[in-house]
Amino acid sequence: MDTLILVERIKNTVLLGESHFREFKSALEGPPDHKKPGNVKHLCRYIGEALVAFANADGGELLIGVEDDGTITGVDHSDTEIENMLSAPVSHVHSGNTLPLVYAIKIMIEDKRVLFFSVNKGTSEIYQLPDGKCMRRKDKTTVPVTFRQITFDRQEIRSREYDRQFVDGATVADLDIPYVQAIADSYIPGLSVERYLQQTGLAEYTPNGIRLRMAALLLFAKDIQRWHPRSQVRILKVSGTEFKSGEHYNVTSDEIVRGNIFQLVEQSWEHLRPFLAYKTEFSPDAKFEQKYIYPEWTCREGMINAIAHRDYSIQNGIEIYIFDDSMKIKSPGALLSTLTLKNLEELQGAHESRNVFVAKILRENRYMRELGEGIQRMFELMEQRELKKPILYSNDIWFSITLFHKSVFNQHQQAWLSGFEPFGLSARQKRIVVLGIDGNEISPGEIEKALNTKELRIYNEEVTYLRNKGILVEIRTNSQANQFAKKQNILKKQVKRFIAKIPDRNDTAIK
Numbered sequence: 001m002d003t004l005i006l007v008e009r010i011k012n013t014v015l016l017g018e019s020h021f022r023e024f025k026s027a028l029e030g031p032p033d034h035k036k037p038g039n040v041k042h043l044c045r046y047i048g049e050a051l052v053a054f055a056n057a058d059g060g061e062l063l064i065g066v067e068d069d070g071t072i073t074g075v076d077h078s079d080t081e082i083e084n085m086l087s088a089p090v091s092h093v094h095s096g097n098t099l100p101l102v103y104a105i106k107i108m109i110e111d112k113r114v115l116f117f118s119v120n121k122g123t124s125e126i127y128q129l130p131d132g133k134c135m136r137r138k139d140k141t142t143v144p145v146t147f148r149q150i151t152f153d154r155q156e157i158r159s160r161e162y163d164r165q166f167v168d169g170a171t172v173a174d175l176d177i178p179y180v181q182a183i184a185d186s187y188i189p190g191l192s193v194e195r196y197l198q199q200t201g202l203a204e205y206t207p208n209g210i211r212l213r214m215a216a217l218l219l220f221a222k223d224i225q226r227w228h229p230r231s232q233v234r235i236l237k238v239s240g241t242e243f244k245s246g247e248h249y250n251v252t253s254d255e256i257v258r259g260n261i262f263q264l265v266e267q268s269w270e271h272l273r274p275f276l277a278y279k280t281e282f283s284p285d286a287k288f289e290q291k292y293i294y295p296e297w298t299c300r301e302g303m304i305n306a307i308a309h310r311d312y313s314i315q316n317g318i319e320i321y322i323f324d325d326s327m328k329i330k331s332p333g334a335l336l337s338t339l340t341l342k343n344l345e346e347l348q349g350a351h352e353s354r355n356v357f358v359a360k361i362l363r364e365n366r367y368m369r370e371l372g373e374g375i376q377r378m379f380e381l382m383e384q385r386e387l388k389k390p391i392l393y394s395n396d397i398w399f400s401i402t403l404f405h406k407s408v409f410n411q412h413q414q415a416w417l418s419g420f421e422p423f424g425l426s427a428r429q430k431r432i433v434v435l436g437i438d439g440n441e442i443s444p445g446e447i448e449k450a451l452n453t454k455e456l457r458i459y460n461e462e463v464t465y466l467r468n469k470g471i472l473v474e475i476r477t478n479s480q481a482n483q484f485a486k487k488q489n490i491l492k493k494q495v496k497r498f499i500a501k502i503p504d505r506n507d508t509a510i511k
Contacts (some may be wrong), residue, residue, distance in 0.1 A: 010109060010116055012188060012199055013061055014070050020139050021058065021360065023050050024066040027075040027115075035073075040081045047085060047117065048092025049135050049142055055099050055122040056145070057137035058356040059201075064115035074112030082106055085115055094128035121356050123160045156354075159311040159333055163215040163355040166204070167227065170212040172197070174227075175220040179262065183365065200364075202357060215357035217260070218312060224260045232258045232317035233268040233307070237275060241325050256317075261358060264307050265367060268320075269300055275322045293405040294327065295381040298390075301374045302401050306331035308362050309354050314397070328402045335394035344375050344392055375401070383408075384427050413437060419502040423469055428462050433471060436500025441475060445493035463498075470503030 018024055025046060029038040047062065054060035064085065065075040075082060084091075086104050093099055100120040107116055126147055128134050136145045177193055184196035194210060197203035202216040217227040224231045236243075237253035244250045257268045276292045276299060306318045311333025321328040335341065338352050353359035362368045375392070378401075382390060388404040409417060409430070416437045417430055425433065431450040435442045444459070451458060466472035476484065476497045485492040 006103075006105075006116075007107060007109065008195075009199060010063065010107065010114065012191075013063065014066060014072065014109075015188070017070055018068065018140050020137060021054075021060040023054075023060065023062045023140075023142075024068055024070065025050070025062065025064050026067050026073060027065045027077065028073055037075075037077045037081075040077065040084055043085055044088040044092050047088035048129060051089050051099055051101070051117055051119045052093060052097075052127045052129055053135040053137040053142040054119045055127045056134060057121065058353060058360070059100075059119055059121035060137060062117040062119075064117075065113060072110050072112050072114060075106075075115055076113075082113070082115070089117065089119070092130060094130055094132065097125065097127045099127060121160070121164070123157045155313075156334075156337055159313045159354055160356075162311070162313040163213065163218060163357050165214050166211045167214050167217060170217055170227070172203075172210060172212070174212075174222060175216065176222050176260070180220050183361075187364070200357070200361065202361070213357060214312070215355065215361070218355075218358060219261045219361055221260045224263075225258065228312060228315075230315050230317040231260065231264065231312075232256055233264055233271075233303070233320065234317055235268070235271050235275070235320045235322070237322045239324070241323050243321060243323075261307055261362070265304055265362075268303055268307070272299065272303060272320060275327075294387070294403050295385055298378045298381045298403060299327065301368070301378055302329045302390075302403065304362070304368045305374050305401075308359050308368050309333075309399075311354065325406060326402050326404045328400055330398055330400040332398055334396050335399050341392050341394060345389075378403075386427050386430065409434060420471065423471065425471075426462075428458070429466055432462060432466060433500045436472075436498070439499065441496035442472075442498040442500065443494050443496050445491070447498075448493065466500075470501075472498050472500055475499055 013022055014024075016022065025043070027038050027043065028035040030036050043064065047064065050060075050062045054062070066072050075085075077085070086106065089099050089101050089104050100122055102118040102120060104117050105115070107114055126134060128147075134145050134147055135142050137143075172193060175193075180193045180196065184191045184193055187196060188199070191199065194203070197210065197212070197216060198205060201213070202219070203210045203212050205211075214227070217224070218231065221227055233256070235253075235255045235257070236251050239250045239252050255271050257264060257271055259267060273296070276294055276296060303318075303320065306320075306329050310318060310331040314332040316332040318332070319328075319330045321330070333354065336352055336354055359368070368374060375390075378390060382388070382403065386408050388406050388408050390404075391402040393400045393402070407414065413434045417425075417434060420430075420433060428451055432442070432447050435446050435450060447463065448454060448459060451462065453459070463472060467474070474497060476495060481492055481495040481497055484495050488495075
């Protein structure tokens with residue numbers, strides 16, 4: 001059996017560098033030319049915070065005696081001090097908590113002592129520091145969070161544990177070994193399949209041999225139906241704008257793609273992509289060009305997010321409905337309780353993985369972003385194409401995202417905007433200009449709301465551009481707006497300051 005011994009695993013961890021799952025901490029302090037062993041109390045507190053943060057997020061590894069750049073400088077402390085640090089996962093964590101600790105050991109690397117800590121993701125409780133504070137890992141930093149932010153219910157616990165559980169009877173031979181080897185080679189050249197599975201946490205070596213986690217099977221199984229019969233994506237083309245059953249059944253095409261996660265990602269996209277094309281036309285250079293109803297990346301990201309973040313403990317598959325006016329991607333499992341639809345819709349970048357190991361492998365192979373990050377990009381691309389904002393929905397058993405190929409502007413607004421076509425306005429600029437339809441006067445507050453941002457730089461860039469083009473015309477100066485606001489007892493940004501007009505092409509304001 002090809003076993004990844006712990007020393008080699010730690011060396012590989014150092015080679016890979018810090019990440020959402022890895023943290024290095026020097027055991028030294030002082031000026032560069034006069035380093036000395038660091039304060040043990042401070043190091044113990046650091047260990048407690050880092051491990052609590054990892055356990056409250058997606059699990060991770062902490063190395064004490066390694067610099068941020070991966071240089072191994074060691075832990076030059078007394079045996080008693082080292083024992084105190086190794087006890088920090090207990091002594092510097094809230095007394096009511098027991099961390100899901102995997103390792104807390106001293107080991108020699110390059111003839112230097114290093115302390116290695118590894119902790120799993122917590123699923124049954126929330127971990128706190130001795131003073132009651134909660135911490136959580138976010139990318140490469142440890143950040144404070146509220147207790148409520150990481151509360152989850154029992155079904156969520158089950159769903160979070162699903163991809164990490166060990167599967168009896170599963171062996172490496174049940175995996176698509178050539179594919180796993182290709183992934184391993186891109187991870188660390190020369191790494192064997194067995195070592196890759198252990199290094200990434202997809203498997204653990206025991207006296208009885210390697211034990212696979214469910215994530216390894218979900219990602220790489222040769223026969224996924226044996227392990228998860230509903231690892232599938234069903235794509236339904238529906239005639240009309242809503243799904244009907246019985247005698248009014250209106251599905252014109254029904255395709256099911258089955259396979260492990262990597263197969264689902266590639267094959268489902270091959271089946272879905274043709275539904276995005278709606279016409280072929282001549283491009284300006286006289287070549288045939290496919291036009292797409294939706295931004296391709298938006299649809300692919302929505303599909304991959306569904307595959308990565310669905311609740312695999314629920315024995316249902318993913319369903320994608322292609323309606324005449326929209327596309328709905330529906331996946332088993334409610335939105336995680338640590339996320340809200342409002343967080344996602346307001347593009348706050350909130351994210352968390354239900355399937356920790358699945359998401360980790362897909363991220364490291366650049367197949368996906370985190371849920372919040374991917375949705376943020378989806379919203380941005382729909383906005384750039386001037387399409388209606390996606391609609392997110394979640395109930396107790398499923399989550400969906402609906403994309404529309406309807407313009408965000410109605411026919412009246414589109415007719416108004418057509419007069420500005422020679423100016424090549426951006427999507428943001430169009431949202432400002434449409435405020436001035438039918439001679440409406442425009443306030444800075446309305447512009448801010450239309451831009452969906454309070455960032456002054458964006459406001460100034462867009463407004464300045466439109467004013468320079470003679471499209472946005474000032475009807476009240478800054479001074480007049482101040483006076484008007486005081487007189488009417490309103491905020492200055494509520495004062496109507498502009499009108500929009502199609503400028504004379506000979507106007508000297510046009511640049």
